[in-house]
Amino acid sequence: MGKCCQVSKLCVLSVVLALASVTTIVTVWTVMLTGNYASATPWTSYRLPATLVPIRYSVTLWPRLTPDPQGLYVFTGNSTVEFECEKETDLILIHSNKLNYMALDNKQLGQLSAQGDVVVPGVTFSWLEAPTQYLVLQLNGMLAGGQRYRLYTEFTGELADDLAGFYRSEYVEDGVKKIVAASQMHPTHARKTFPCFDEPAMKAVFQITLIHPRGTTALSNGMETNITDISVDGVVGGNVTRTTFEPTPRMSSYLLALVVCEYSNVTAQQGDTLIRIWARRRAIEEGQGAYALNLTGPILQFFQEYYNITYPLSKSDQIALPDFYFGAMENWGLVMYRETHLLYDPVTSSNGNRETTATIIAHELAHMWFGNLVTLRWWNEVWLNEGFASYVAYLGADKAEPTWGVKDLIVLDDVHRVFAVDALASSHPLSSREDSVVLPHQISEQFDVISYSKGAAVLRMLSDLLSERVFVQGLSSYLNHFAYGNTVGSDLWEHLQTAVELNGVVLPGTVQDIMNRWVLQMGFPVVTIDTTTGTVSQRHFLLGSPEPSLKSPYNYEWLIPIRWMKVRDVQTDPWWLKSNTEKNIDMKTTGDEWVLANINVTGYFRVNYDCGNWDKLLAQLVIPVINRAQLVDDAFNLARANLVPSTRALQTTVYLSAERQYIPWQSALDNMQYFYLMLDRTEVYGPMQDYMRSLVTPLYHHYNTTYNQVNAVHMSCSTGLEECHNLTSGLFRQWMNNATHNAIHPNLRSVVYCSAVAAGGAAEWDFVWLLSYTLQPNMIRKQDATTVITSIASNREGQTLAWDFLTDKYGVGSFNFAALISGVTARFSTAAELQQLKEFKANNSAAGLGSAEAALEQALERTEANIHWLQQNKHDEMLISVIPDKSGERERDKRQMVPTVTKRVTKNASSKEKTIASTKSYV
Numbered sequence: 018m019g020k021c022c023q024v025s026k027l028c029v030l031s032v033v034l035a036l037a038s039v040t041t042i043v044t045v046w047t048v049m050l051t052g053n054y055a056s057a058t059p060w061t062s063y064r065l066p067a068t069l070v071p072i073r074y075s076v077t078l079w080p081r082l083t084p085d086p087q088g089l090y091v092f093t094g095n096s097t098v099e100f101e102c103e104k105e106t107d108l109i110l111i112h113s114n115k116l117n118y119m120a121l122d123n124k125q126l127g128q129l130s131a132q133g134d135v136v137v138p139g140v141t142f143s144w145l146e147a148p149t150q151y152l153v154l155q156l157n158g159m160l161a162g163g164q165r166y167r168l169y170t171e172f173t174g175e176l177a178d179d180l181a182g183f184y185r186s187e188y189v190e191d192g193v194k195k196i197v198a199a200s201q202m203h204p205t206h207a208r209k210t211f212p213c214f215d216e217p218a219m220k221a222v223f224q225i226t227l228i229h230p231r232g233t234t235a236l237s238n239g240m241e242t243n244i245t246d247i248s249v250d251g252v253v254g255g256n257v258t259r260t261t262f263e264p265t266p267r268m269s270s271y272l273l274a275l276v277v278c279e280y281s282n283v284t285a286q287q288g289d290t291l292i293r294i295w296a297r298r299r300a301i302e303e304g305q306g307a308y309a310l311n312l313t314g315p316i317l318q319f320f321q322e323y324y325n326i327t328y329p330l331s332k333s334d335q336i337a338l339p340d341f342y343f344g345a346m347e348n349w350g351l352v353m354y355r356e357t358h359l360l361y362d363p364v365t366s367s368n369g370n371r372e373t374t375a376t377i378i379a380h381e382l383a384h385m386w387f388g389n390l391v392t393l394r395w396w397n398e399v400w401l402n403e404g405f406a407s408y409v410a411y412l413g414a415d416k417a418e419p420t421w422g423v424k425d426l427i428v429l430d431d432v433h434r435v436f437a438v439d440a441l442a443s444s445h446p447l448s449s450r451e452d453s454v455v456l457p458h459q460i461s462e463q464f465d466v467i468s469y470s471k472g473a474a475v476l477r478m479l480s481d482l483l484s485e486r487v488f489v490q491g492l493s494s495y496l497n498h499f500a501y502g503n504t505v506g507s508d509l510w511e512h513l514q515t516a517v518e519l520n521g522v523v524l525p526g527t528v529q530d531i532m533n534r535w536v537l538q539m540g541f542p543v544v545t546i547d548t549t550t551g552t553v554s555q556r557h558f559l560l561g562s563p564e565p566s567l568k569s570p571y572n573y574e575w576l577i578p579i580r581w582m583k584v585r586d587v588q589t590d591p592w593w594l595k596s597n598t599e600k601n602i603d604m605k606t607t608g609d610e611w612v613l614a615n616i617n618v619t620g621y622f623r624v625n626y627d628c629g630n631w632d633k634l635l636a637q638l639v640i641p642v643i644n645r646a647q648l649v650d651d652a653f654n655l656a657r658a659n660l661v662p663s664t665r666a667l668q669t670t671v672y673l674s675a676e677r678q679y680i681p682w683q684s685a686l687d688n689m690q691y692f693y694l695m696l697d698r699t700e701v702y703g704p705m706q707d708y709m710r711s712l713v714t715p716l717y718h719h720y721n722t723t724y725n726q727v728n729a730v731h732m733s734c735s736t737g738l739e740e741c742h743n744l745t746s747g748l749f750r751q752w753m754n755n756a757t758h759n760a761i762h763p764n765l766r767s768v769v770y771c772s773a774v775a776a777g778g779a780a781e782w783d784f785v786w787l788l789s790y791t792l793q794p795n796m797i798r799k800q801d802a803t804t805v806i807t808s809i810a811s812n813r814e815g816q817t818l819a820w821d822f823l824t825d826k827y828g829v830g831s832f833n834f835a836a837l838i839s840g841v842t843a844r845f846s847t848a849a850e851l852q853q854l855k856e857f858k859a860n861n862s863a864a865g866l867g868s869a870e871a872a873l874e875q876a877l878e879r880t881e882a883n884i885h886w887l888q889q890n891k892h893d894e895m896l897i898s899v900i901p902d903k904s905g906e907r908e909r910d911k912r913q914m915v916p917t918v919t920k921r922v923t924k925n926a927s928s929k930e931k932t933i934a935s936t937k938s939y940v
């Protein structure tokens with residue numbers, strides 16, 4: 018929902034209203050410390066001291082699904098944490114955020130005990146340290162090394178609608194408002210639910226009990242073991258149900274999950290594992306859980322075999338929530354999703370929805386082993402966890418839906434997407450130093466497109482080099498060795514290295530030598546092949562001008578495995594480019610011979626050729642389909658980096674009139690999108706429209722059933738092909754005449770609505786608006802606001818509106834601000850816009866830009882590159898002359914509102930937020 022034409026200013030207003038209702042919490046027990054913050058006391062450090070390690074938590078939580086007399090929704094709870102003292106200390110530091118504590122013994126916030134005849138020191142002073150999010154207890158004696166103790170606390174917190182920690186979500190079913198209590202602990206919100214050692218390496222067993230209204234269901238990571246109705250005396254609403262759960266395996270606090278709801282479910286059994294899909298009753302009745310249920314068994318089975326480790330829990334729950342911060346979250350045994358990412362409605366969902374569902378489920382289930390069973394020690398190596406899951410998600414989805422060719426889509430959805438960001442000087446390496454990722458917002462910042470998509474791309478490259486068999490052997494050994502523990506990235510390289518040696522794989526260095534160059538330095542190379550001499554060279558690929566200030570421990574040189582072919586001869590082994598320039602005599606060509614490198618784009622690099630080879634390649638349809646897409650993407654980006662002329666880029670599109678495959682078309686449309694963004698207000702616009710229409714018309718006539726149909730209809734209508742307008746307007750009118758029966762195929766709905774409304778009048782607009790209004794009684798959910806605003810920005814007319822809205826009303830600290838910055842500034846290409854960005858930065862940097870800082874730097878750099886590109890190309894007569902005048906008419910179609918954003922049919926250009934350029938939509 019919420020695509021281009023279903024959006025209006027009214028929507029924007031409601032977003033403002035929804036976002037304004039962020040409640041604040043008053044921490045009554047906070048004792049303000051007048052101490053000196055500059056001194057290095059343990060509680061001013063954001064990292065836990067290495068003194069105490071948790072063993073087991075027993076936590077009881079009671080969320081109230083009706084407001085208290087002040088109108089607040091709260092939860093109460095108590096917790097006992099058993100921990101071991103590793104190093105003598107008289108101080109207990111445990112994470113706690115926005116919780117209020119009851120006074121216990123001696124009016125302290127916690128009560129310390131131990132089993133047996135252990136001397137337990139008394140608590141002399143206890144307080145909440147809000148900036149670093151700790152509960153601190155000062156003791157009157159030392160805890161002894163090697164000894165175990167227990168800390169008991171009682172507390173209350175707010176069940177706020179902030180999508181963080183234990184939170185509240187609302188929906189309406191059969192006219193009745195329903196409340197769901199759900200959790201989002203990752204990365205640092207478990208501490209907002211109960212006091213805990215909230216770092217990924219602090220693994221422990223969690224024994225959860227939930228108290229909840231009778232008639233509701235309580236879920237957590239472990240299976241329900243005892244559901245008993247109880248009465249709590251003297252408490253309003255004291256007739257409740259108590260549900261206890263199997264203790265979790267030893268795991269990180271960020272993987273804990275809690276839900277209280279009135280959902281129903283569908284179930285299946287896969288081996289010893291119970292599979293349940295949970296959703297709103299109505300959605301389950303309508304069969305919307307069936308697709309996820311069908312997929313989960315086969316995907317779990319695939320990963321058990323892939324990792325060669327059985328699924329370690331007795332059940333696998335997956336639940337669709339009305340409001341969820343991320344697209345999905347891999348809580349062990351209870352994975353949570355936004356509704357759109359888990360549910361599939363056979364009546365209204367498109368192929369694209371189905372593919373997104375399959376890949377996201379596979380991504381989350383992959384984490385049950387890689388991430389949950391074995392966890393990275395700290396957030397500076399998030400990329401390994403997320404990159405890995407993103408890569409194997411394609412393998413899992415392919416297993417579940419073998420006819421879709423899902424594996425190839427990684428090139429569009431991850432490689433191309435991250436190339437765009439990693440080609441900027443403001444990019445960053447995959448791995449960061451541990452001490453540079455400390456503050457909660459620095460942790461959140463790690464979950465960007467680099468971690469997910471570049472991570473996926475370099476792991477795919479490595480797997481290709483070692484062969485999938487050897488890769489999996491090393492991987493399985495790593496997971497078995499570190500099960501229930503924590504690792505650093507080099508642990509994986511070591512296990513892969515052992516597999517390499519066992520199998521006699523020949524590499525130009527160790528796995529670590531090769532991977533360090535891709536992981537520890539940002540960016541990627543462009544490999545240039547001169548087929549007249551056989552000279553092959555590499556250099557750091559940057560869209561802007563090279564920045565001498567950029568430093569790398571490897572001097573921006575990579576060890577590059579090049580898979581290549583000469584005419585039809587595919588070389589079996591990759592050829593390694595190990596330095597800046599080398600010769601490969603075999604790559605020299607004569608006569609009609611041509612060379613194609615980076616077959617199937619298994620390597621994370623771009624390729625440039627001498628002119629003669631480019632010319633020969635452009636005439637080839639025999640090269641693999643992925644490489645047809647890649648030639649277009651490479652040429653367009655080489656042009657943006659001034660390494661080939663823009664005319665060369667446009668020439669790669671001429672063959673499209675003969676192309677029928679989805680991947681090359683999507684690649685071309687993504688790249689033409691840049692031309693549209695930059696040029697749709699210039700004199701080049703008319704000829705460009707004519708040219709694109711001439712390319713897409715054969716496709717329009719060829720296709721009407723599959724993926725590419727959406728592209729065909731979208732491009733044909735937006736370039737003004739009359740038959741296309743007649744088709745969409747006709748379909749739309751049928752629907753308007755009989756609003757209860759929508760005959761438009763779900764795959765085509767979005768594009769038909771957009772083009773019919775663009776070509777139509779007020780009647781069409783009102784019809785769509787009316788519908789989206791009534792279908793969405795509370796208009797737009799907070800999690801969808803980003804999509805709405807970026808959709809507005811993608812329209813020529815909406816751009817200014819969106820920017821003003823973002824800067825005046827939205828505020829830097831708002832939900833997903835970083836993603837919004839990238840989306841809203843995509844077409845910035847004038848000096849005035851650059852100035853606006855600079856002013857925005859200046860006005861806000863004092864207060865701190867938080868996680869938006871990186872996004873703003875990227876926007877600045879991209880805008881500068883755009884200005885430069887436009888100066889070079891706008892008045893380029895060559896550019897106009899290269900566009901063949903096939904249509905005979907060059908008059909600009911005045912009816913067009915030009916939906917300038919290419920709607921993706923398949924998985925969106927996304928991860929933490931769909932449709933947004935720089936963040937991912939699932940964890």
Ligand SMILES: *[C@@H]1O[C@H](CO)[C@@H](O)[C@H](O)[C@H]1NC(C)=O
Nearest residue numbers: 077079094095096097228249
């Ligand atoms: C924790 O709270 C629950 C519910 O109020 C109560 O039944 C339980 O006894 C408490 N636990 C402890 C250790 O006091």
Ligand SMILES: *[C@@H]1O[C@H](CO)[C@@H](O)[C@H](O)[C@H]1NC(C)=O
Nearest residue numbers: 242243244245246247259261
């Ligand atoms: C569940 O808890 C109740 C109350 O503590 C107890 O009487 C009952 O035996 C338990 N049932 C199971 C199956 O453990």
Ligand SMILES: *[C@@H]1O[C@H](CO)[C@@H](O)[C@H](O)[C@H]1NC(C)=O
Nearest residue numbers: 306307308309310311361363
């Ligand atoms: C789920 O699988 C069943 C049985 O194979 C099949 O009939 C049904 O169409 C599938 N549902 C979806 C939504 O794929």
Ligand SMILES: *[C@@H]1O[C@H](CO)[C@@H](O)[C@H](O)[C@H]1NC(C)=O
Nearest residue numbers: 322324325326489490493497
């Ligand atoms: C899978 O694990 C089992 C036992 O852990 C081992 O015997 C077997 O060789 C492994 N299979 C593969 C393909 O590595």
Ligand SMILES: *[C@@H]1O[C@H](CO)[C@@H](O)[C@H](O)[C@H]1NC(C)=O
Nearest residue numbers: 422425587616617641642643
């Ligand atoms: C390239 O990918 C295609 C699938 O798109 C596959 O059929 C082909 O075997 C791959 N080619 C090579 C050389 O790996």
Ligand SMILES: *[C@@H]1O[C@H](CO)[C@@H](O)[C@H](O)[C@H]1NC(C)=O
Nearest residue numbers: 717718719720721722723744
């Ligand atoms: C799509 O193609 C089929 C078969 O080629 C044809 O019967 C049908 O009429 C076409 N539909 C449209 C909307 O062009």
Ligand SMILES: *[C@@H]1O[C@H](CO)[C@@H](O)[C@H](O)[C@H]1NC(C)=O
Nearest residue numbers: 738739740741742743744746
């Ligand atoms: C589109 O519809 C108009 C009006 O109904 C008609 O005159 C025209 O011939 C149609 N064009 C095509 C290409 O079908």
Ligand SMILES: [Zn+2]
Nearest residue numbers: 403406939940
């Ligand atoms: Zn993930």
